[in-house]
Amino acid sequence: MFSDRLIKRMKKARSVAVLTGAGVSQESGVATFRGEDGLWKKFKPEELASVEAFVKNPVLVWEWYGYRQKIILKTDPNPGHMALADMEGIFPDFALITQNVDGLHRKAGSQKILELHGNILVSRCMSCGTKSDRIEPEEDGMVPRCACGGRMRPDVVWFGEMLPQDILSQAFEAAERSDVFFSIGTSAVVHPAASLPVAAKEAGAYVVEINPERTVLSGALDETIIGKSGEVLPRLVSRLRESGKEA
Numbered sequence: 001m002f003s004d005r006l007i008k009r010m011k012k013a014r015s016v017a018v019l020t021g022a023g024v025s026q027e028s029g030v031a032t033f034r035g036e037d038g039l040w041k042k043f044k045p046e047e048l049a050s051v052e053a054f055v056k057n058p059v060l061v062w063e064w065y066g067y068r069q070k071i072i073l074k075t076d077p078n079p080g081h082m083a084l085a086d087m088e089g090i091f092p093d094f095a096l097i098t099q100n101v102d103g104l105h106r107k108a109g110s111q112k113i114l115e116l117h118g119n120i121l122v123s124r125c126m127s128c129g130t131k132s133d134r135i136e137p138e139e140d141g142m143v144p145r146c147a148c149g150g151r152m153r154p155d156v157v158w159f160g161e162m163l164p165q166d167i168l169s170q171a172f173e174a175a176e177r178s179d180v181f182f183s184i185g186t187s188a189v190v191h192p193a194a195s196l197p198v199a200a201k202e203a204g205a206y207v208v209e210i211n212p213e214r215t216v217l218s219g220a221l222d223e224t225i226i227g228k229s230g231e232v233l234p235r236l237v238s239r240l241r242e243s244g245k246e247a
């Protein structure tokens with residue numbers, strides 16, 4: 001399953017960066033966005049994940065986020081999340097960059113996490129910016145309000161919105177200084193996150209994708225390991241430990 005080239009690069013690596021997407025949480029029971037069982041099969045992204053959509057129909061948008069929050073609260077990290085938490089202890093410089101908003105990497109014990117698209121379990125007031133970790137809305141058909149009277153929205157990054165700039169800069173820096181970069185469980189169509197594997201490759205990293213399917217990026221990377229992250233990652237960590245790689 002693992003090429004000699006990859007194991008050799010990983011044994012020598014000081015700096016490793018990982019980009020994760022919705023596929024990493026699929027084995028925890030969180031639906032991906034695109035693909036056969038993807039969330040966007042039922043809902044169009046532009047109808048739900050943009051400021052325009054929220055302004056047009058805040059009740060519908062909150063129903064979708066409330067539904068997902070309730071699912072996410074009941075989920076637990078899977079062996080893929082756990083293996084990534086283990087990897088943090090193996091390399092002196094390790095960055096976990098995630099597009100996921102479910103908080104499962106933190107629940108698995110990862111500490112150095114760069115959340116590019118925010119956190120679905122946090123809400124933010126559109127008027128005063130106050131954040132809350134109350135699960136919203138308490139009833140269907142409601143739009144939660146802040147104490148100031150402003151509308152609360154999920155603290156995530158919607159289409160057309162800027163990503164948090166300090167986190168994005170740290171992500172590009174980590175990608176560019178990495179010796180090995182992994183793109184795991186992402187369709188790699190949403191930018192700027194999808195530019196990270198390319199930036200890593202251009203800066204000289206060995207770039208590896210882990211996904212049950214090839215993606216638009218596969219041809220531009222060093223290798224694609226076809227498989228589920230919850231199966232591939234624990235085997236990779238075991239293989240590294242067998243090869244004598246320890247922090």
Ligand code: BJW
Nearest residue numbers: 021022023032033034099160161185186187190191228229
């Ligand atoms: C498994 C598996 C298993 C399944 N194991 N794998 C450059 C070019 C073109 C467009 C743009 C560009 N720059 C910016 C844009 C516009 C836009 C964009 O990228 N559009 C494209 C879609 C065309 N980007 C933006 O608007 C971003 N903002 C921005 O750039 O601001 C600057 C700016 C502003 C204004 C004008 C100009 C510039 C913001 C993007 C925000 C994305 N937000 C979302 C919603 C978050 C909140 C929520 O959760 O509701 O983030 S969209 C959604 O997609 C979510 C995800 O994080 C993101 C990525 O999806 P991901 O993780 O890749 O999931 P999937 O479902 O696509 O893929 C899952 C994969 O897993 C599949 O490959 C499966 O095979 C695999 N898999 N089982 C491993 N067991």
Ligand code: ZN
Nearest residue numbers: 125128146148
């Ligand atoms: Zn407020």
